[in-house]
Amino acid sequence: MSRKYNFSAGPAALPAEVLEQARDEMLDWHGQGLSIMEMSHRSDAFVSVAEQAEQDLRDLMSIPDNYRVLFLQGGATSQFAMVPLNLLGDKTSADYINTGIWSKKGIAEARRYGYVRIAGSTESEQFTRVPTQDELELDPNAAYVHYTPNETIGGVEYNYIPDTGSVPLVADMSSSILSREIDVSRFGLIYAGAQKNIGPAGLTVVIVREDLLGKAAAATPAMFDYQVHAGADSMNNTPPTFGWYLAGLVFKWLKRQGGVAAIEAVNRRKAAKLYDYIDSSSFYANPIAPDCRSWMNVPFTLANAGLDGMFLEQAEAAGLLNLQGHRSVGGMRASLYNAVPEAAVDALIEFMQTFAQQHA
Structure with missing residues (x-):
């Protein structure tokens, strides 16, 4: 079989050796006599896979101990709602920086739950660049500042991490996570759909600072509450087990690189x-x-x-x-x-x- 070169924006290319390993383990994972897709997510075997994947991601990104790593469903698009539901707390507004289509989608969803201030935008320039730090008009009383470090559709990305002072910085890193080194401690929350640099579609990774947990609005559905997922080690319901397993293989591959x-x-x-x-x-x-x-x-x-x-x-x-x-x-x-x-x-x-x- 001759594999071709895949330039898809997502679902995107996966490492060939990861796919080969998944193929070889498809029917019988590590002598268990069944596929990883057929295992209980609460079995010792799968829990070991999940825990190792989280540790490898922590190692790769040097994630501090006071951050929780969640493996969720719903894609980054669900995070457009989960972020304001969880982080607005007793505040009524959040700052958003608008640099393209995905920023605009996040803004539109956040407006369902509170007031969105546009702290910076390059829409008048057809999103051909990002605002500089000096151009940002940030509210020190905002619940958080949200930005999209890389706009997948427009092909524009930040060459810096915005300085938001004491206001938590939230980043949609769906198309840039693990592509370069970052200082996770600069962020209050990072989220990313898996289908670009992590694994197959269906898995979403959230990295959230612990002090931001437990502030969800009273009407927040349990499955949209970060605290619920953190308290259940991302297993409040059946997680996307195969996606989690494949993400773990990708993390191992990345370590080998x-x-x-x-x-x-x-x-x-x-x-x-x-x-x-x-x-x-x-x-x-x-x-x-x-x-x-x-x-x-x-x-x-x-x-x-x-x-x-x-x-x-x-x-x-x-x-x-x-x-x-x-x-x-x-x-x-x-x-x-x-x-x-x-x-x-x-x-x-x-x-x-x-x-x-x-x-x-």
Whole structure:
């Protein structure tokens, strides 16, 4: 079987050796005589898998002891509601920074539960950059500040962590978690859908500082209360066991690569190669300010949009999959998550060069 290069924004590429291990363990996990998918989530065998996955994630991200790690369902989109339900507490407003489509979705959902102040926005510039720290107008009395470090659709990302003083910083890291080193202690809460750098769709990771637990609004459903999940070790109900198991395999794989620092160097190099080629070409263009370009999601357009269909058809024939841009912005997008090998970027650039020569 010949695997192709997958540039999907999510569900995204998974490491081949992780998929191979899951395949080999599919029918009989560690001599237990059954699949991991068939085990009780409360069995000693699965609890050991869950605990090891959490410890490996803590090791990879250097998560401090006063943070809880939750493995939940519902995707990052459910977190748009869970964050205000849990963190507004006795306050009535929160600050949100608007840098693209996912920021706007979070803002729209949060407005169901309290007042949302827009502390910064680049919408008037078509989200081609992020606000600088000096441009942020933060309320010291806000319950929290929410931002999206990397906008998957627009391909814009922060090159800094906003300083919010004593106000907890909340980050939707769905498309950037584990792609580079971060200081978790700078955040009150981090959440991420798994389907980009962690594992398969269906699992969501939440990293929350303990002092932020226990403040959920009285009407919050039990399954939306972080304290409930923390108190039950993420097993208040049956968790997404297979996704949790696969995430654990990905964490082990990442450790074998040398950890987050090592994968960061690879990610930086992959993105630089592609952006350097785009910038050197008159046939392709990227609209994002260079200092705000995403390492994970690289959007680009062709000089002649009428060639988009042909580009995608020929790219797929060449083994380069899922390069079509999001329907809301058009063009192309190459997502370069951790499991996308550098050879995939090299192959994409070679194809882009050939296509440009043929159609310039």
